[in-house]
Amino acid sequence: MNQYKKVAFYTLGCKLNFSETSGIAQNFEKGGYAKVDFEERPDVFVINTCSVTDNADKKCRNIVRKAKSINPNAYVAVIGCYAQLKPQEISEINGVNLVLGANEKFNILEHVEKLEQESKDSAVVLGGEIDDVTEFFPSYSIGDRTRTFLKVQDGCDYSCSFCTIPLARGKSRSNTIKETLKTASEVASTQAKEVVLTGVNLGDFGRYNNESFHELVLELDKLEGIERFRISSIEPNLLSNPTIDFIATSKKFVPHFHIPLQSGSPELLRSMKRRYKREIYTSRVEKIKTLMPHCCIGVDVIVGFPGETEEKFIETYDYLNELDVSYFHVFTYSERANTLAPKLEKSVDRKTRDERSKKLRILSAKKKRAFYQENIGKSFPVLFEAENNNDFMFGFTSNYVKVKTKYNEDLVNQVKQVNLKEIDRDGLFLIDFE
Ligand code: SF4
DSSP states (O other), X not given: OOSOOEEEEEEOSOHHHHHHHHHXXXXXXXXXXXXXXXXXXXXXXXXXXXXXXXXXXXXXXXXXXXXXXXXXXXXXXXXXXXXXXXXXXXXXXXXXXXXXXXXXXGGHHHHHHHGGGSOSSSOEEEOOOGGGOOOOOOEEOOSOSSEEEEEOOBOOOOOOTTOOHHHHHOSOBOOOHHHHHHXXXXXXXXXXXXXXXXXXXGGGTTGGGTOOHHHHHHHHHTOTTOOEEEEOOOOGGGSOHHHHHHHHHOSSBOSEEEEEEEOSOXXXXXXTTOSSOHHHHHHHHHHHXXXXXXXXXXXXXXXXXXXXXXXXXXXXXXXXXXSOOOEEEEEEOOOOTTOSHHHHSOOOOHHHHHHHHHHXXXXXHHHHHHHHHHTTTOEEEEEEOSOOBTTEEEEEETTOOEEEEEOOGGGXXXXXEEEEEEEOTTSOEEXXXX
C-alpha cells in the first residue's frame, strides 16, 4: 500500500477521455486512494490529455504548472493522446514524473506505486508503439448524477488527412456485445438515467468480432434500468438505414444524431480522405427528417482546410444553409504533425480561417434558433439536471432542446413530460408540465 493517499484528476478533450478518467479514478479508489479536487493538495495529480489541436498541448503544460504550484511535492502523471503522440516533449516539462502512452495508461496505479523508488530528477516515460495497442478497456463516467458517458469503442482504422487520432489511440477495437452489455448493466445500477454511447469511430463497433453497431443498439434497447440512450457522434457512412429506422420507433434511443460532415465541398471531402460522398450525407439527413421531423441533427465541420478556396467555402456554407440540420460544431483547421493535409494544397491564412469560422458559427446559431422555433408548443420528455443556478434548473429534451424551470429538488435526475412554451432571451425553453 502506497502512503500516497490523495489523488486528483484533470481531463482535457472528448467524452471518451472523461469516461476513461472516471474508470481510472475508480481503480485508484479500489487501491485505497481518496479522490479529491485539484485544489485540495493531492499527493498524485493525473492529467488526461487531448491532442486534437496545438492549443491542447499548451493547455497541458499550463495544468502541469498549476499542479506543481498547488503541491510541489506531489507526483504528476500525464496520460492520454498528447502523452502517446509526444511523450518526450511532455517528459521535459518541469514537474512531470510519469508519462504513459495508450498501452500503459490503464495500469497507471501500478506505475504510480513504483514512483517512490524512482528519482524525481527525470520523468518515467512509457510511451510505446501505437501499433502495439490492441486491447480494449471499457469504461464509463461516474459523478454526473444524470448522464453517463459509456465507452463502447476505441481507436480508428480510417486515415482522414487532417487527423492524428489513429496515431494517438491506435486501431479500431471494441468488446463483444455480450461484454458491452455487462458494462452497461453496471451503469444501469448507478443513478444515471441517460447513457451517452461514446467511442472514437463509434459506428465501427464490433467489426473485429463479426458484430455490428446496429446489433449493439438492438441489444442495448432491451436492457432494463436505463431510460435513455444517446449516440454521441457517428460517421455518416456507418449510420445505417436499419439503425435510423429502429431509432425512429425506439422508446429508449433518443431522436438526436451528431454526424461529422467536415466539408460540403466534394473536392475537399476527397482530399480530407473522408469515406463518403456528399450525397450520402444528404440522404442520411433526409431519411432521418422524414421518419423523425423533430429529430435534432448536429454537424461537425472544419473551416480553413488546405485548398479551401472562397468558392469551396461558399459551397460548404450554401450546402449547410440548405440542409435541414440543427446546429454545427465548427473547427478551425490546424496543422498536425504526421498528417497528410499540410502537404496537400496551399494553406489558408489564419485571418481567413477565423473569418470563415465566424460565418459558420453565425449560421449555426441561425439554424439552432429555427430548430428551437419549430419545437414551440410541442411536448417532449425532459431529463432534469442537478445544477441549481440562481434558483433555476435545466434539462434536455430527448431531441436535445435545452429547457429551464424553477429549481425543484424533486425534479433532479427525473424524466418528466413537458410542453415547450416559449424561448427566453437566453435561448432556453420555458415549459409547462403535463
Ligand atoms: S474517422 Fe477520421 S476524423 Fe474520425 S478519428 Fe478516424 S481518422 Fe480521425
